[in-house]
Amino acid sequence: MSKILAITNQKGGVGKTTSTANIGAGLARTGKRVILVDLDPQTNLTKGLGIVAAEKNVYGALLGEYELEVYPLQKNLALVAGSPALSGFDKAKGDEVDREFLLKELLEPLRKQSDYILxxxxxGLGLVTLNAYACAQVLYIPLEAQMYGVDGLEKVLNLVKRMQRRLNPELTIGGLFFTRYNKHKILHRETTETLRGQYPDLVLEGVIRESVALGEAPHFGKDIFTYASHSAGATDYAALVTELLTR
Ligand SMILES: Nc1ncnc2c1ncn2[C@@H]1O[C@H](COP(=O)(O)OP(=O)(O)OP(=O)(O)O)[C@@H](O)[C@H]1O
Ligand SMILES: [Mg+2]
Structure with missing residues (x-):
């Protein structure tokens, strides 16, 4: 049975999608069978990995129209496509009794054919996010190493506690990690040190540096290992993956 990891932060633009793609690709390169699921109506993960015309996506499956369809990307790595229509999920399912558990049910058959589902x-914290928290075993929280980058962290941590009580007693936090890090910026160094002091058990060793190639790779529909295997981004995500596997 695979382990379900959610890459989450209610704050936008902190590196969730970049991290999902590249942690996933990194795990696949170690031989783990990985399925990525794009739960964002922006569909950046889907587009960024080169899937442009997926006939079946996670939204149609959540509505009960079909089973989840898995699109192969490369050896050991596959994707469940997202859809812009996911933005209507709260409205469509908001008053259904089991609304937080729809994704969990859909993922069940995929858990037998994979080692990790990301x-x-x-x-934001809408119904899609609640569905992710209701079925994940482990959450990873990317943070930007700057002034307002850690805003909202308390909210996420409080929500996790509530979710553990109400929806998913299995849920744990695997760790927080910094993205877009620049060691030459005093603010970045200070922010990471402060957070390490505040949450010594939660902050991961691995730090993802600001790297041009990480921004470019999705424009070519590629993960960082395929796009620029010797880049800082590839080195950093490979180290993060090793840490996730050994922690
Ligand atoms: N380490 C990095 N170095 C350089 N650019 C990065 C890095 N990480 C992410 N980016 C870029 O920053 C932007 C935001 O990243 P990403 O889309 O992964 O964030 P997100 O948290 O998924 O955003 P959203 O909340 O909108 O879904 C993207 O343009 C991405 O290419
Ligand atoms: Mg994203």
């Missing part, structure tokens, strides 16, 4: 959560 959920790319949208920013």
């Amino acid at each position: 959920l790319d959560c949208p920013p």
Whole structure:
């Protein structure tokens, strides 16, 4: 049975999608069978990995129209496509009794054919995010190493506690990690040190540096290892993956 990891932060633009793609690709390169799920109506994960015309997506499956369809990307790596229509999920399912558990049920058959399922959560805390928290075993929280980058962290941590009580007693936080890090910026160094002091058990060793190639790779529909295997981004995500596997 695979482990379900959710990459989440209610804050936008902190590196959730970049991390889902590249942690997923990194895990696949170690031989793990990985399925990525794009839960964001922006569909950046889907587009960024080169899937442009997926006939079946996670939204249609959540509405009960079909089973989840898995699109192969490369050896050991596959994707469940997202859809812009996901933005209507709260409205469509908001008053259904089991509304937080729809994704969990859909993922069940996929858990037998994979080692890891990675959920790319949208920013915000809507019903899609609750569905992710209701089925994940482990959450990873990317943070930008700057002034307002850690805003909202308390909210996420409080929500996790509530979710553990109400929806998913299995849920744990695997760790927080910094993205877009620049060691030459005093603010970045200070922010990471402060957070390490505040949450010594939660902050991961691995730090993802600001790297041009990480921004470019999705424009070519590629993960960082395929696009620029010797880049800082590839080195950093490979180290993060090793840490996730050994922690
Ligand atoms: N380490 C990095 N170095 C350079 N650019 C990065 C890095 N990480 C992410 N980016 C870029 O920053 C932008 C935001 O990243 P990303 O889309 O992964 O964030 P997100 O948290 O998924 O955003 P959203 O909340 O909108 O879904 C993207 O343009 C991405 O290419
Ligand atoms: Mg995203």
